[in-house]
Amino acid sequence: MHINLRIAGEAGQGVQTTGSLLVDALTSMGLYVFSTQSYMSRIRGGLNWFDIRISDQELFSGSDLADLLVALTEESLRELSSRVTKGGRVLFDGDSVSNGIAIGFRKVAKEASGSPLMANSVAAGAVFGLLGYDLDALCRHIAGVFKKKGAGSVEKNLACAHRGYEIAASNTPIRSPKGNGASAETYDGSTAVGLAAATAGIKFVTSYPMTPSTGTFTCLASLADEYGIVVEQAEDEIAAINMVCGACYAGVPAMTTTSGGGFALMTEGLSLAGMMELPAFVMLSQRPGPATGLPTRTGQEDLKFAVCAGHGEFPRAIFAPGSPEQAYELTRHALVTAHKYQTPAILMIDQFLADQRKNVAELSRESRPIDRHITACPSGDYRRYAVTSDGVSPRALPGGDVFVVSDSDEHTEEGHITEDLDVRVQLQEKRLRKGAAMTSDVLPPTRYGPVDADLLLISWGSTYGPCREAVDSLNASGHSAALLHFAQVWPLNPKVVRQALGSSGPSANRSARTICVENNATGQFASLLRERGILATCDLFLKYDGMPFTGEEIMGRVIE
């Protein structure tokens, strides 16, 4: 069973603090959680909420309706009480409420601790009381969190949690799932990318802060001392990508983090990395556009942009993880690919994945630097861009025995500027041969669900989770559905995709309905599949209101 807990209020009121506290306390009890955040682009005020789905089974998606709404403001009560399940409950932070339970968190905090500042602990205690959970588990967690602030702080917060619990527990409790051995370790997408980059040997990260990519930049800054990473906030995104190119040229794995607008500024630098054959790595965390769009919301609108970003023609690899665990794996894989083929790689996430937090099996924190593919002993007639059969040339670093010459102009095998048009053709074909090699080295899409399903959902990136939940719900209610998820979206290899489609898709069941599920308005991935001759037609489930899909929503659209 699963329930959805929603904490809603203004920015700056502690919505996120209370939410994070509860996630940690719940996972310490062996419960599965899936938390998402919905917030406005402002520091104070507005309407923000933090959803925590709780279950005894692994979760992959959020939910539209709340079983327990904790409303910290009148506005959140007004806006969100219609989005509570039948039989769901409302806990209001105030003196009275017509259709729920009213507890003045600040007032209770003041009574219990002498200060209204610990209202978050009262709220957490009250939630535990209403859900009938073990108060001791919450208290153990609170004691751990506030330990560094001193014994007095621990004591006061515990008193607040106790009081909140007591008041709420006088009400009929909500039926809630029991702990079922879930991993107590949770990660959000942002942190998973940051940790993966640090352990893979990223030595230099430079970015201009931009929501929703900043979480990863911040994570890498917090890991910098431990892993020996230089972190620099660039003056703009153009500087960031060019610094990354310089650092790659000099020999260290380097990356930048950004969102669509910043990525737009980076495209000339991306093209430079293509021309100079540098393993530049970009994490592109999407939000809805065009232009500034909806800064704190989610979308998958930059796929075709990323596929074509940068003038001229050069190979690139683009990955789109579907979960925090996959974000960890693919960050490493993207860096491996960039270095193997000496060309840029892009990891595409979005606000939904960046901010979603769930239990994960332990992610290794051990430093395991990737192979930079550096030629050990280049000879005297070293040519940085030597023409080879697979297009990959020997990579040396400046400061060694040979000169390393790289040019953004078309260049000779030695790297010097040239306008010899025969050389141009040779070198362009050499670079593009790397693209061909990468195409035969792609990650195949993964299948989930029965092989002969009547319905096949196709997803890429963060829509994996909601699609997976929809498949489970459909199959549990007598339908027959499966999912094909693409974690690598470029290059696309028609042969590899057809193999994956072969056993679960139209060729196995010719009457199967195929639906591409995307967080955009034009079906960009479906269009790429069509363009590459992989899938001539399919239905589209599109969503572009800035909110992620939920499993229930996809199921609803299938059976309507």
Added chain:
Amino acid sequence: MSKRETAWCPGCGNIQILSSLDKAIEEAGIDRKCMVLVSGIGQAAKLPHYTPSNVFNGLHGRALPAATGIKLANHELEVLITSGDGDMYGEGGNHFIHAIRRNIGIKALVHNNQVYGLTKGQASPTSDLGFETKIQTHGVASLPFNPLSIAIVERCSFVARSFAGDKDHLQEMMVAAFNHKGGFALLDILQPCVSFNTKNTYQWYRERVRHVDASHDPYDQTHALKLAGKWEEEIPIGIIYKDDRPSFESQLPMLSEKTLCEQY
């Protein structure tokens, strides 16, 4: 490595800059294998191809961030930028401001010919008021960018100016810039463009350039600004300003023992 044929016009100031650079590298005892010449785009930006060196000839205006990335990845490398006024002060203007703020240990030699050569004669950010071109048909109306003043106000750790027509002075200033160990060094080099700048000619500069008086204290910011402001009547050349502040890379704890590259 054999000398490559240059793409410069006969009499171009770049030719003298290249010759002085080769001599300055030798005089300063720089190991070319541990030197990277970084440039953007423009006629000046082609210089790295004409002398034995590691080369990063990047995008227009982006020599500074690329050089910053190189220096941070391997701060043992001597990172020199040789690029023009359009590249460094126009397209790359934002990076210019921030490289000085950082005080990253890069030497920037700016070939300042006050005109766009490669695109055939449009105004540059340093073109004089009233300078007529096929685009600025009524003459340049915007005030010229003063790189020295900006650098001095931002407390750039080394600011100098020289003239391509005074080869001994140019070599001396290059060596002084190379020997500067305290962060970012700016050397603005007045460079006549024989094809597109008929105003600021060798003759025009020769009549105006004056070696900075030995009594000038480069740590005197007020006097340095006064020197940087001189132009039409008299143009001071020499070390204009110095500021002792720690380089960016020397403040990073990750780089205190080894370069990032060595740590991999």
